[in-house]
Amino acid sequence: MGALVGKVALVTGASRGVGKGIALGLGEQGATVYVTGRTETGGATPTPLPGTVQETAAEVSALGGRGVAIGCDHRDDEQTRAAVRRVVEEAGRLDVLVNNVWGGYEYFWDGTPFWTEAGFWTQPIERWDSAFQAGVRAHYLTSVAAVPTMVSQGSGLIVTVSSEGAEKVDTGVAYGAAKAASDHMIACMANELRDHGVTAVSLYPGLVRTESVLRAAEYIDLTHSESPLFVGRAVAALAADPAVERHTGQVVRTSALAEEYGFTE
Template structure:
């Protein structure tokens, strides 16, 4: 039997990209995976990229898990709380929460030439607001809603998808500040959750071959890139580790986890 059969995960922002890869990585291990997103079948897509939450849910099921799609705009606290409540009402538990939704990337598809936002003083304040509302705040609100179920069970795993941008100064002010806040959010949550048996980590993927990255592949060196499913296998490895609390409060990287747990990138 796959090790995550009977376990329940909630992956925020899984219509495509890293979120979808994480959902499929958990599906490989038999988990029931609830996936949220704004891109739903039959509705006007919020971005020009492919993928819907229903398609992700169907792939989860086809890979041996159980996929459930939830339409949710995580900029709306009420929608976020309702999504968590649905998972708890239907499944009775949340074993893994992955906070993957992010904002502030709108210039990739809203037609803004990148050179027009080369400095933070040239960017509309909405870029900052999007990074902190759809990202940091939504991570916090979702965790607040999900943690009581984990604490009651005495176990659980929270993963914030972050990046090395939190540690650098050349990735943009709003992006870097929001990612650093995401990492510190995890460190503080881990401090309070450790005694309840709940682990919390920040996960740094490498360069991931998401739909948006592949769209710009002619401008990017993909030599050392990784697939979204590789990121998913990293989360699945953490989720199946009975001693995962040794990682709590830490930044963990996909490549380091691959070396530790022995999973590979399917390419």
């Protein structure tokens, strides 16, 4: 029996990539996993990449969990609130929230030659707005909607997917600033949630073999890369740890968690 049977999780931005991998990692351990995303089967495709929330949910169920798809554009506050409300109304609880949805990557698929945005002054301001609205703001609002249920339970885990880009100066101004803001937001949340039994962490994956990364594989050294499922197993290990609160407010890395908990690809 999986370590997360009876637990309920919400993973945002899980049509593909890291979000999908996290949903599958939780599903492997028997969790009920609600997955959100803009790409729905039979609907409009916001990107040329494969994957839908329905497909992710089906794969979660195939692995032994229970996957539930929710079409949601997290740039829309009411859609975000409605998604969390649905989880709580249907499941009666919420044990794990994974803030994964993000913005600012549009140049990967909107036809913009990447070399034309080599400096922040060459980028449209929409890149900044997207990283903060579809990323930081969406993470904040989803947490605001989810936390009352966790506080009433006296338990819960919030994992916000971040990046070492928060600590570097060569990853782009909008991206680096947004990831740093996300990390500090989680640290502040953890401080306020500490007495309520709710843990909040920022998760740094390594280089992940997402669909968009694999499209550019000939230009990237993937020697030490991670699969999306490896990231999912990191989140599942945290969710199953009865002493996870020792990590609250911290940045945790998938590589270090693999050593601590013993999971592999």
